Each structure stands twice: as structure tokens, then as C-alpha cells.
Amino acid sequence: MASRVIVPQQGNNGEAKQKNLIVEGRNRRVLQDIGNFVNERAAHGKKPITEGVAAIALAGKGGAGGGVTKVVGAQRKVVDKPNPENVIVISSxxxxxxxxxxxxxxxxxxxxxxxxxxxxxxxxxxxxxxxxKPKDSIEDIDGADAGNELAVTEYVDDIYNFYKLTENDGRLHDYMGLQPDINAKMRSILVDWLIEVHRKFELMPETLYLTMNIVDRYLSMRVVPRKELQLVGISAMLIACKYEEIWAPEVNDFVFISDNAYARQHILVMEKAILEKLEWYLTVPTPYVFLVRYIKASTPFDDKMENLVFFLAELSLVQYPTVVMYCPSMLAAAAVYAARCTLGMSPLWSGTLKHHTGYSEDQLKNCAKLLVKFHSTAAESKLKAVHRKFSSQDRNAVALLPPARNLLPVPDGELF
Incomplete structure (x- = not known):
């Protein structure tokens, strides 16, 4: 006799639970984008449920022959069709x-x-x-990046408002009076050499600006002998590389680039001293973060414009007065304004730039004139790292462009 397989019977609760699981698994959809919230019934050509509910008509009492009208969804089913004169449709x-x-x-x-x-x-x-008075239109500079998650267009304005609020926390004061063994000229020589090292190692632009921020803040807090000034520079660049770069140079690379002037242990000790003095405060808004945003707001945008802005900004890093006198956001905005004047762009300062920078044209003129002065004397200066860097064709040779004439003052030959 053939044997039968006896399947154990489940109760109503188990059977219902199993059916629910099957239905749930069959109807479950893979998570996609926010487009999942679109009404599926409308997508398949079906009317929404609310439309059927809103279409309910009430049948009134018309005497002995009064009837009832039933509405299910969008279809009406009439029972005991009454006379036309007895039906009253009430609408809102x-x-x-x-x-x-x-x-x-x-x-x-x-x-x-x-x-x-x-x-x-x-x-x-x-x-x-x-x-x-015609309205000065403000362009949506983030519209093209709406689908780019890395652009964080929903938060970018709040981020830069926060940068503007916190840039004074790490702002420098005139500290050269506290340094008996070094002066502004020695600092400029150090910056010029660090720009060459930065280019030699092919580092990110933000690394250079953070390096100079660390150097200046440390010099404003501690007296440094002349023989240790270069050690402070390479130790600050080592810290900035660890913070910004994906592949940071090794300590031995900085020993070699300094011509073995310092040992490996000297760099590590100075690195620790800098971090302790700065209390590990490295997340600061340098001019670079503002330059990226303001260049984007300067339309039309091209590589020549971008390289010219960075050329003027790096010239300001070498000069001690500009770092002390102006905050990072104003330096960045003035570099953009001076670049637009140099290229003869019209208008020189648009409503979009004023909106995103927070500075008017009159507020930027003094700083922009200073940058144009550095541009006009860069070719004859003994510190040629920036001029040499931006004279190459891969930088559009922007250093060889004539400076903005409208920002060069006085006809007697003196710049100021």
C-alpha cells in the first residue's frame, strides 16, 4: 500500500499569518529614490480612491416613489430607478x-x-x-548641482554662513612685534619656499592655505628663534598634509626637501608642539573655502578666470600685511573682483557676487588695489615662486597678463 504524507493542519491564526507573509513579500518593493511616493494608481491610469469618495451623490426623499442611489468608486449602481422628478442631486x-x-x-x-x-x-x-529701478537678478549657481549629493546644495548656504561667523575665531593679529628674532621679510621668504615645496609634492590647494594658517597662528602664540622658522614651516605642512591629503608625504620627504637641516625627530617634536599650542584646532575657514564658492558665483566661469583668482590669492599669502589686515572672506572676494577687473569682465561686480560674498564693490576696492599692486611687481620681485608657478601654460600663463589699469592709482608712477 502506498504511504501518504500527512501535512499537519494549522489553526486559523497560523494560516492567516502565513498568508499575510506571502502577500507582504509579494508586494514589497526595493527602496529607490523619492519618486516612490508618486501615486501608483495614477501611474497605471487608475483614478485615485479619493476621487470616487468625492463623487458620492445623495438621494433625497421625493415621496412614495423615493429611491436610493449607491456609488462605489467611480461606478454608480442604481437600484429601483426612480422617476426623474423625484431625484434630487445635492452638490457642494x-x-x-x-x-x-x-x-x-x-x-x-x-x-x-x-x-x-x-x-x-x-x-x-x-x-x-x-x-x-531694474531689479538686479541673482543667479542660481547651485541649480546645475541639484542632483549631485557631494555638492550638498540644500545646506551649502548655511555652511558658508557658518564660515563667515567663525572666520574671526582664527583671524590673526599683528604679531611681528612679539617676535624679536624674525620679521615680515623672513616670513615672506619662508612662504615663497613652502609654495615651491607644495608644488614639488603636487599637493592639494587647500593644503597650502591651511599650512600658512597654522604657521601664522603658531607664530602669534610663541616666540620662535630664526633657526627654527623653517622647521615650523615644514612641520605645519606635515600637519596640513595629514589633515587634507589622501596620501600625505612622509617625514623623511620633508627631511630631504630641507637638505637635512633638521632630523626626523626634530620635525616630530615640533609637530607635537604646534598641535598642543593650537589645541588641535585645525578646522578653520581659510581663504581657499571662500575662493571656491566665490569663483563659482563669478559667471561666466572659465579656467583662465579661476587661475587668475588663485594667482592673486597666493600673492597675498606671501605678503604679511594682507594676512593681518583682511579676513579670509574679504581676501577671497577681493581676488575675484581684481581678476574680473583684469579680464575686463562686465559688470565688474554683479548682484549674484554681492549676494554670495556679502561685500559691495566699494568695500573691496582697497584690498583689490593691494592685490593688483602685488601683480604689477611680481615679475621684478626676488620671491618668484608664485609668478613662476602661474606663468606656465597649464595655468593659462595668467601671471603674464597686464594688471588691471582701473585699480592702478596715481599717474606719477607711485602705486600708493
Missing amino acids: DEETEQRRPVSRREGCSRKDVKTLTAILSARSKAACGLAN
Whole structure:
């Protein structure tokens, strides 16, 4: 006799649970983008459920022959069809207003009605001369990056507002009076050499700006002998490389680049001393973070414009007065303004740039004139690292461009 396989019977609860699991697994969808929230019924050509609910009509009592009308979804099923005179369809006042045709005259008459506030505002603008003033349009510089998650377009404005609020925390004061053994000229020589090292190692641009921020902040806190100034520079660059670079140079690379002036142990000891003095505060808004944003706001954008802005900004790093006198955001904005003047772009300062930088053209002119002065004397200067770097063709040879004439003062030959 053939044997049968006896399947154990489950109760109603188990059977219902198993069915629910099957249905749930069958209907489960893979997570995708926010487009999942689109109504699927509308996508398949079906009417939404709410449309059927909103289409319910009530049947009134019309006497002995009154009937009932049932509405299911968008289909109506009539039972005991009554006489036409006994059926009363009640619709809401909202639907009646929508169905009632509105004459063109009536629509126009509503638009012509002006409130007292609107009239007073118009008179005030006319009295101030603002009525016929064209609006300076502000371009959406982040519109093209809406689909790029790395651009964080939802938060980028808040990020740069935070940068503007915190840039004064790491801002420098005039510290050369506290340094008995070094001066501004020695600092410029160190910066010029660090720019060469930065180019030799092919490091990221942000590494250079963070290096100089670390050097200046450390010099403003501690007296440094002349023989240790270069040691401070290479130790600061080592810290910046560890912070910014994916593949940071080794300590032995800095020993070699300094011509064995310092041993490996000397660099490690100075690195520790700098970090302790700065209390490991390295996340600071340097001019670089503002340069990237302001270059993006300067339209039309091209490589020549970008290289010219970075050329002027790096010239300002070499000069001690600019670092002390101006905050990072103003240095970045002035570099963009001076570059636009050099290239003869029109307008020299747009509403978009004013909106994103927070500076007007008049606020930037003094700093921009200083940058143009450095540009005009860069070829004859003994510190040629920046000029040599931006004279190459891969940088569009922007250092060889004539400086902006409208920012070069006085006809007697003196720049200031």
C-alpha cells in the first residue's frame, strides 16, 4: 500500500499569518529614490480612491416613489430607478462655484482692486525713486548641482554662513612685534619656499592655505628663534598634509626637501608642539573655502578666470600685511573682483557676487588695489615662486597678463 504524507493542519491564526507573509513579500518593493511616493494608481491610469469618495451623490426623499442611489468608486449602481422628478442631486457650494462660468469682465474687475497697503507702498517707492529701478537678478549657481549629493546644495548656504561667523575665531593679529628674532621679510621668504615645496609634492590647494594658517597662528602664540622658522614651516605642512591629503608625504620627504637641516625627530617634536599650542584646532575657514564658492558665483566661469583668482590669492599669502589686515572672506572676494577687473569682465561686480560674498564693490576696492599692486611687481620681485608657478601654460600663463589699469592709482608712477 502506498504511504501518504500527512501535512499537519494549522489553526486559523497560523494560516492567516502565513498568508499575510506571502502577500507582504509579494508586494514589497526595493527602496529607490523619492519618486516612490508618486501615486501608483495614477501611474497605471487608475483614478485615485479619493476621487470616487468625492463623487458620492445623495438621494433625497421625493415621496412614495423615493429611491436610493449607491456609488462605489467611480461606478454608480442604481437600484429601483426612480422617476426623474423625484431625484434630487445635492452638490457642494464649492463644486457649484467651480462649474459656474466666470465672465472675463468679472475676473478682470477682481484683479484691478488694490489694497490700501499696496497703494501706500507704490507711493513710497515712487517718492524714493525705486519704482522704475531694474531689479538686479541673482543667479542660481547651485541649480546645475541639484542632483549631485557631494555638492550638498540644500545646506551649502548655511555652511558658508557658518564660515563667515567663525572666520574671526582664527583671524590673526599683528604679531611681528612679539617676535624679536624674525620679521615680515623672513616670513615672506619662508612662504615663497613652502609654495615651491607644495608644488614639488603636487599637493592639494587647500593644503597650502591651511599650512600658512597654522604657521601664522603658531607664530602669534610663541616666540620662535630664526633657526627654527623653517622647521615650523615644514612641520605645519606635515600637519596640513595629514589633515587634507589622501596620501600625505612622509617625514623623511620633508627631511630631504630641507637638505637635512633638521632630523626626523626634530620635525616630530615640533609637530607635537604646534598641535598642543593650537589645541588641535585645525578646522578653520581659510581663504581657499571662500575662493571656491566665490569663483563659482563669478559667471561666466572659465579656467583662465579661476587661475587668475588663485594667482592673486597666493600673492597675498606671501605678503604679511594682507594676512593681518583682511579676513579670509574679504581676501577671497577681493581676488575675484581684481581678476574680473583684469579680464575686463562686465559688470565688474554683479548682484549674484554681492549676494554670495556679502561685500559691495566699494568695500573691496582697497584690498583689490593691494592685490593688483602685488601683480604689477611680481615679475621684478626676488620671491618668484608664485609668478613662476602661474606663468606656465597649464595655468593659462595668467601671471603674464597686464594688471588691471582701473585699480592702478596715481599717474606719477607711485602705486600708493
